[in-house]
Amino acid sequence: MTVLALDIGGTKFAVARVDADGTFLDRAEHPIGQSPTATLRGLVADFAGPGLTGVGIGSAGPIDTAAGAVSPINIPRWRDFPLVSTVRRFVPGVPVSLAGDAQCMALGEWWRGGHTCSSLLGIVVSTGVGGGLIIDGRPWTGRTGNAGHIGHVIVDRDGEPCVCGARGCLETIAGGPSMVRWALAKGWTSPGTGRPDARALAAAARGNAPIPLAAFRRAADALATAILNAAAVLDVHDIVIGGGVAAAGGLLLDPLRDAIAARAGMSYLRDLHLSVTTLDRDAGLYGAAALALIESGEPLRRAS
Ligand SMILES: [Zn+2]
Structure with a gap:
């Protein structure tokens, strides 16, 4: 076949x-x-x-x-x-x-990414924030095909307007351009020429620049909120993160793991398995x- x-x-x-x-x-x-x-x-x-x-x-x-x-x-x-x-x-x-x-991405990870649980939440953190759900071995796409769209989970009800029409969606904080916009508004200046992007922000954070580091921590904190909310509802164990911003690796993943560990309540949320895509x-x-x-x-x- x-x-x-x-x-x-x-x-x-x-x-x-x-x-x-x-x-x-x-x-x-x-x-x-x-x-x-x-x-x-x-x-x-x-x-x-x-x-x-x-x-x-x-x-x-x-x-x-x-x-x-x-x-x-x-x-x-x-x-x-x-x-x-x-x-x-x-x-x-x-x-x-x-x-x-x-x-x-979520289905590919579930199938070939070496995971063993029957359910999985895949998150793509890039220009936008997308996601996909596998529940009991089947893609769960919902009534209109949009299930898993974690980028539009509201993490700050008084937050910035989102392209979708709501306010304070995860994407307004953790999307690459949103992180850059926030850092610039806080006074960060990119050393390079041209418009800075998430890659320049990550490079600056790796050099321990405080505002870029704070932008990654803030994005990680918002991601932790959305992931904990989704996991509380769905009882998924495997959370896999991919996309350009996730390529920053530990800059995002370390504060994300810390935030989840610090804030998880119910016992089934305390052992979430968070990983970065291995299939790119x-x-x-x-x-x-x-x-x-x-x-x-x-x-x-x-x-x-
Ligand atoms: Zn939105």
Whole structure:
């Protein structure tokens, strides 16, 4: 059984042919270019062939899983773009499934990340903060396909307005640009030229600059609140963090572990297993492959 996994990112598309054991048979990635639809058609044509039993797609959001449509923020030519029906036309007769990129990251981690619990919360801390849930071995996407969206858990009800329309969402504190904005407002000046980003903030924090360090502690504190709230409701044990801001490693993870340990109440929240993704960018491709395998009725065999 061979499935095609597609990862629709903001700047490039990745594709892999994956078998039921999670082995990548071949793979490629391509910048989106001027015509995203033509790029996609070319990639699928190169990899589709006889014996393909399904296509799984993880896409940057917002997405509408009921309509099979996506509107990735960094792909302005795709607004309510009918991604599922478009890919179906490229591979007639093959089932096509779609989920959000963070949901695919969580599913990929659950399947191939070496975890053993039946449930897992995956969190992507990047420009935005996304997430995905696996509950009892199944992706839990909810009524509208948005379950797991931990970036919009409210951690400060009097906080900054969020792009979503609410106030004080986790993303307004822990998203990369939000951290940078907060540090700049507190008087941090980036030593580099141009607009500072989360990477520059992390470099400054590694050099023990107090405001950047405080920005990471503040983000970690907000993440701890959201994680403890989610874990209290869901009773998940494995929490896996990925994304560009999480690549700062201990800068974020150490204060996050401390905050969770200091504030966890119920006994089942005191032994949360927090880790950083070991699959990096491939977590999304593994997750997209897993989606297609689930759709075709194939039980997921986890890495031991
Ligand atoms: Zn929000």
